[in-house]
Amino acid sequence: MKVNPAYKTKEDLVELYNTPLMELLYKAATVHREHHNPLEVQMSSLLSIKTGGCPEDCGYCPQAARYHTDVNAQKLMSVESVIEQAKNAKANGSSRLCMGAAWRNIRDNRDFDNVIQMVQAVNGLDMEVCCTLGMMSDEQAKRLKNAGLYAYNHNLDTSEDYYDDIISTREYQDRLSTIDNAKNAGISVCSGGIIGMGESIEDRMGLLMSYIKMDTPPESIPINALVPVEGTPMADQKVVEIWEMVRMVATTRIVFPESVVRLSAGRTSMSKEGQALCFMAGASSIFAGDMLLTTPNPEFNEDKELFEILGLKPKAPFQDGEKPESKTDELIEEKKKKAAAREKELAEARANSEKNSDFAPRKVVSAK
Numbered sequence: 188m189k190v191n192p193a194y195k196t197k198e199d200l201v202e203l204y205n206t207p208l209m210e211l212l213y214k215a216a217t218v219h220r221e222h223h224n225p226l227e228v229q230m231s232s233l234l235s236i237k238t239g240g241c242p243e244d245c246g247y248c249p250q251a252a253r254y255h256t257d258v259n260a261q262k263l264m265s266v267e268s269v270i271e272q273a274k275n276a277k278a279n280g281s282s283r284l285c286m287g288a289a290w291r292n293i294r295d296n297r298d299f300d301n302v303i304q305m306v307q308a309v310n311g312l313d314m315e316v317c318c319t320l321g322m323m324s325d326e327q328a329k330r331l332k333n334a335g336l337y338a339y340n341h342n343l344d345t346s347e348d349y350y351d352d353i354i355s356t357r358e359y360q361d362r363l364s365t366i367d368n369a370k371n372a373g374i375s376v377c378s379g380g381i382i383g384m385g386e387s388i389e390d391r392m393g394l395l396m397s398y399i400k401m402d403t404p405p406e407s408i409p410i411n412a413l414v415p416v417e418g419t420p421m422a423d424q425k426v427v428e429i430w431e432m433v434r435m436v437a438t439t440r441i442v443f444p445e446s447v448v449r450l451s452a453g454r455t456s457m458s459k460e461g462q463a464l465c466f467m468a469g470a471s472s473i474f475a476g477d478m479l480l481t482t483p484n485p486e487f488n489e490d491k492e493l494f495e496i497l498g499l500k501p502k503a504p505f506q507d508g509e510k511p512e513s514k515t516d517e518l519i520e521e522k523k524k525k526a527a528a529r530e531k532e533l534a535e536a537r538a539n540s541e542k543n544s545d546f547a548p549r550k551v552v553s554a555k
């Protein structure tokens with residue numbers, strides 16, 4: 188992935204963002220055509236595999252346990268349910284399944300073993316598998332890669348300067364470290380931000396500057412419009428104007444010509460015409476399906492209709508990278524062997540105790 192060498196500083200980006208809209212749109216559409224097939228849109232389905240009860244305090248998120256929202260905490264989904272949902276998403280045109288868990292970070296426990304099995308299973312369906320599970324160590328990244336993970340999503344959300352206004356329970360550097368761990372494991376990176384959280388244009392461009400400063404920018408950059416949810420500190424934020432979304436998509440497209448720019452949360456409040464402008468501005472991916480973790484999203488049918496009107500078609504999987512191989516997970520295998528050995532010991536102990544119990548059953552003498 189490369190960065191457009193014409194844009195080096197935040198000032199350059201702010202100037203680009205403020206270009207007269209029609210000019211900006213034309214420039215972005217031109218860059219888009221030079222690097223992508225403008226009639227193809229990658230469709231990802233986002234599935235919440237573990238909803239709510241998150242200990243973090245992201246000001247926009249209804250899944251944070253500390254905010255009083257309609258989201259009820261649920262346990263991790265079963266591997267079987269995930270497979271069923273993945274098949275449904277694939278049948279509706281999605282080439283990627285992104286599994287999200289409301290965790291601060293991945294823990295090396297049974298839940299993570301189950302996620303490993305989900306990744307193996309969905310990769311087996313010939314879909315690109317993405318996870319968004321919070322902070323991740325390098326060892327955990329290697330395990331996920333080994334299971335067949337294609338991409339890891341970890342958004343920076345906003346600029347480093349504005350970050351503390353949104354989240355206080357972890358640092359910007361923590362986010363950058365997780366992104367590095369994904370990259371080092373050979374996992375494709377999906378990382379972007381949210382606009383409409385009260386940030387300035389400089390903050391929006393500060394987010395893009397964070398990606399410019401990386402060795403290589405993310406393969407996929409989701410641009411979300413805040414969906415204000417009652418009960419969160421951002422409940423009263425104004426809904427983002429479509430023009431702001433178009434400018435943000437266009438600027439991202441021009442600065443990162445090779446990356447996938449993903450039109451993410453906030454599509455339900457956009458008209459068909461507004462979304463068409465975003466595709467024109469270089470959006471090359473959407474999240475499909477009626478829910479985005481816990482916020483509403485257009486139904487598959489609505490997107491089919493929109494694609495027909497605009498003459499767009501869903502992109503096939505693994506066009507931008509090879510399908511990863513799902514290898515055996517050593518830790519799960521070791522645990523299975525230990526469980527089998529324990530089971531065998533117990534069975535032997537039971538057999539021995541039955542063999543040695545030829546004595547007459549003990550008589551219970553009742554007390555007088």
Ligand code: SF4
Nearest residue numbers: 241243245248251289
């Ligand atoms: S955005 Fe993620 S980490 Fe932040 S509160 Fe929501 S679920 Fe937790």
